[in-house]
Amino acid sequence: MEYLKLIGILIIIFGFIFKFDVFAVVLISGIVTGLVSGLDIFEILGIIGEAFVNNRLMSIFLIIFPVLAIIERYGLKERASGLISNIKHVSVGKILSIYMSVRSLAAALNIRLGGHVQFVRPLILPMAQAAGEKVKGEQLSKKQDQEVKAYAAAVENFGNFFCQNCFPAASGVLLIQGTLAGLGYSEITLGSIAVASIPVALITVVFTIIQVLLYDRKLKKEGGK
Amino acid sequence: MEQFLKFAPELFFMLCGIVCYDTAYRSLKNTQARIGTSIFWLLLGVIFMFGKLLPSAVTGFLLCIMGLLTATKQVRMGTFKETSIKERQEASNRLGNKIFIPAIAIGAIALLLSFVKVGGKELNGAVTVGAACVVATILACLICKPKVEETRMGTSKLLMQVGAASLLPQLLAALGSVFSEVGIGDLISSIILQIVPSPSIVVGVIIYVLGMVIFTMIMGNGFTAFSVITAGIGVPFVIMQGGDPVVVGALGMTAGFCGTLMTPMAANFNIVPCAVLEIENKWAVIKAQLPMALILIVVHVILMLTLAF
Numbered sequence: 001m002e003y004l005k006l007i008g009i010l011i012i013i014f015g016f017i018f019k020f021d022v023f024a025v026v027l028i029s030g031i032v033t034g035l036v037s038g039l040d041i042f043e044i045l046g047i048i049g050e051a052f053v054n055n056r057l058m059s060i061f062l063i064i065f066p067v068l069a070i071i072e073r074y075g076l077k078e079r080a081s082g083l084i085s086n087i088k089h090v091s092v093g094k095i096l097s098i099y100m101s102v103r104s105l106a107a108a109l110n111i112r113l114g115g116h117v118q119f120v121r122p123l124i125l126p127m128a129q130a131a132g133e134k135v136k137g138e139q140l141s142k143k144q145d146q147e148v149k150a151y152a153a154a155v156e157n158f159g160n161f162f163c164q165n166c167f168p169a170a171s172g173v174l175l176i177q178g179t180l181a182g183l184g185y186s187e188i189t190l191g192s193i194a195v196a197s198i199p200v201a202l203i204t205v206v207f208t209i210i211q212v213l214l215y216d217r218k219l220k221k222e223g224g225k
Numbered sequence: 226m227e228q229f230l231k232f233a234p235e236l237f238f239m240l241c242g243i244v245c246y247d248t249a250y251r252s253l254k255n256t257q258a259r260i261g262t263s264i265f266w267l268l269l270g271v272i273f274m275f276g277k278l279l280p281s282a283v284t285g286f287l288l289c290i291m292g293l294l295t296a297t298k299q300v301r302m303g304t305f306k307e308t309s310i311k312e313r314q315e316a317s318n319r320l321g322n323k324i325f326i327p328a329i330a331i332g333a334i335a336l337l338l339s340f341v342k343v344g345g346k347e348l349n350g351a352v353t354v355g356a357a358c359v360v361a362t363i364l365a366c367l368i369c370k371p372k373v374e375e376t377r378m379g380t381s382k383l384l385m386q387v388g389a390a391s392l393l394p395q396l397l398a399a400l401g402s403v404f405s406e407v408g409i410g411d412l413i414s415s416i417i418l419q420i421v422p423s424p425s426i427v428v429g430v431i432i433y434v435l436g437m438v439i440f441t442m443i444m445g446n447g448f449t450a451f452s453v454i455t456a457g458i459g460v461p462f463v464i465m466q467g468g469d470p471v472v473v474g475a476l477g478m479t480a481g482f483c484g485t486l487m488t489p490m491a492a493n494f495n496i497v498p499c500a501v502l503e504i505e506n507k508w509a510v511i512k513a514q515l516p517m518a519l520i521l522i523v524v525h526v527i528l529m530l531t532l533a534f
Contacts, residue, residue: 005407008400009443016489022496023389024296026396027289030403037407045285047406051399053276053284057234058394058493060354061501062241062273062384067327067362069379073308074369075317076324082317112339113332116498118354122328125502146504150513153498154486157510158517160494161482165475172448176474179452183460185470196475199532203524207517 008033061117068122076122081130090131092148093216096155097209099124103159104205108166116156125152135216136223144219151215155208162204165197173197227344230352235277237355242274244380251381252303261299265291266384269392288396295389305382320368327365331357387500390507393492397445410449413440414457421462429462430529437477438484438522445490447481454481463533472533480525486518487511 008029015025027048034044084090106113113119125148132140132148140148165172168190176193180186249266253259268287276284294300317324334357341348365371384391404410421432436458440450459477464470485491489511499507506512 002412005409005412008404008409012400012490021292021296021298021389022393022489023396024292026393026400027292030400031289033400033407033409034403039407042282044403045289046281047285047402048288048399049279049281049284049286051402052288052395053272053279053281055395055398056238056241056273056276057350058398059273059391060237060241060351062244062391063237063355063358064331064361065244065380065383066376067331067358067365069376069383070362070365070369070371071324071327073313073316073371073375073379074320074324074365075313075315076328078310078314078317079320079322079324083322111336112353113336115332116501118332118335120498121501122331146506146509147513149502149504150499150509153502153504153510154513154517156498157486157494157514161485162479162521165478172478173475175448175451176478179455180470180474182452183456185464188471188474192471193475196472196532197479199528200476200479200521200524204517204521207520211517 004036005033007036061115064117068117071122077126077129080123080126081133084127084130085134091135091216092128092132092151092219093209093212093214095124095128095131096151096212100155100159100205100208100212103156104163104201107160107163108201110164110167110170114156114160116153120152120156124156125149128152132219135219138223141222144222147215151212155212158204158208163201166194166201168194170194230343230348234349234351234355237351238276239274240355240359242270244384245270245273247377248381248384251378252385255301255303258299258301261294261297262301262303262385265294265300265389288399291389300389302385302388303381305378316369323368326368327361330361330364333357334360386503387497390492390500391497393496397490397492401444401446401449404444405449410440410444410453413443414453418457421458424462426463426466426468426534427530429458429466430468430533431526433458433463433473433477434480434522434525434529437481438487441481441484442488442490445485445488445492447478447485450481450484451478463529468529468533473529476525476529476533480522483518483521483525486514 011025011029011032015022030048031044035041103114128148129140129145132144164170167173173190173193177188177190180188245266249263249270252262252266255262268291272284272287335353338348338353338356417436424432433454436454437450440454441447444450455474455477459473463473485494489496495510496507498510504510
């Protein structure tokens with residue numbers, strides 16, 4: 001039964017829906033998929049172990065924790081909010097709009113500026129939170145604080161994803177060209193793919209700015225009550 | 226030099242390992258699940274530090290032990306003494322804007338190093354981020370003069386806070402390897418092809434865009450989806466009906482990214498940030514991204530129909 005292989009995907013979906021421990025669910029999905037496809041357990045563990053080690057780069061942010069611990073202990077957030085509260089007409093939406101614009105431009109130029117751990121936690125989020133408190137005139141409620149955090153994380157993703165292909169040598173553009181060449185469309189230039197990626201990039205920047213500015217209005221309304 | 230650069234990423238992974246060991250040590254002071262939590266971080270430290278030396282199957286086995294620990298709730302957050310707002314405010318008044326120097330150094334140095342090329346090759350990401358962090362940490366020590374104990378505690382606290390979730394991206398990459406080894410991608414595209422008869426241009430475009438979105442949501446990765454779905458659906462349903470391959474390819478890829486915005490499988494973008502930014506609901510980032518993702522899917526269909534034909 002070829003379709004039995006898809007059981008791993010079902011395990012993942014059910015695992016997420018019923019909120020089982022994700023770490024274990026992913027492992028079980030991998031092992032079960034391997035077993036029903038006729039691999040033996042040592043092969044499966046080998047594939048999983050090798051890929052995990054080869055992808056350690058994804059968890060390199062562990063190394064940022066000591067410096068984060070120090071600067072947060074010595075008043076980084078307090079200082080950021082002090083600075084922000086001196087600026088007139090500041091707001092969550094404006095801070096995030098500026099970050100979106102800079103982040104997108106950098107992505108389009110293949111400049112690696114950004115990251116949830118490198119930029120958002122130490123710099124963007126404290127500024128956005130301080131701006132939110134300024135707009136509201138008081139401390140953010142727990143719910144609002146969580147919303148500001150979620151938007152800050154989302155903006156980082158928007159800026160990262162949709163503008164990177166505007167750079168002709170971005171890995172996504174190379175993959176598009178390589179795939180199409182493999183399918184028989186070999187005359188395609190990297191530059192033309194990058195140009196074709198511009199409309200979506202611009203639209204995303206505009207929509208993001210609209211979304212975060214709308215959030216400003218919501219925050220102001222809630223603050224007035 | 227080139228020999229050294231080959232080995233350099235391992236140096237920084239060793240530092241990651243040390244962070245894990247220290248957390249394992251601190252876990253012994255937990256009130257709940259001391260032993261389990263400690264073993265979890267210890268094993269992770271071993272995998273970080275000796276990953277290249279251990280046989281892969283042994284690493285896989287260690288991961289299973291870690292999975293057993295998380296599944297039985299033996300990995301817990303410790304309790305830490307919070308520094309008071311007053312203490313932080315005092316430090317902040319004393320240090321002024323100098324506190325931003327290390328914060329900016331992390332990003333700025335990593336950025337600078339990303340332009341450095343040795344022998345025509347860019348530096349490994351572990352080297353650029355790792356070196357930037359080491360320099361930033363030294364700067365932070367010089368500026369703040371922190372107590373060692375305090376810093377160790379703060380670091381362990383951060384690591385326990387992000388917890389096992391921070392490893393999800395690596396685990397999902399491992400799952401992806403199993404999937405591709407047994408040919409899940411080809412299987413799914415053959416299923417889609419069986420269901421869908423030969424469609425009109427409009428339906429073809431919609432199927433291609435949705436195919437990219439859904440497949441990316443399942444695999445958690447737009448790149449994996451692109452080659453499979455473009456070969457299986459994009460070429461026969463869109464390009465062979467007269468669509469410009471340049472536009473179809475470019476939009477197909479970003480259509481996949483709309484899927485990335487909506488799936489917990491893209492854990493490094495959607496789940497880990499919740500842990501890093503201390504967001505309690507792990508679906509919160511996906512929820513904030515959902516309206517954008519849905520609107521952009523419609524935008525992709527419209528753009529592909531107007532620009533590619």
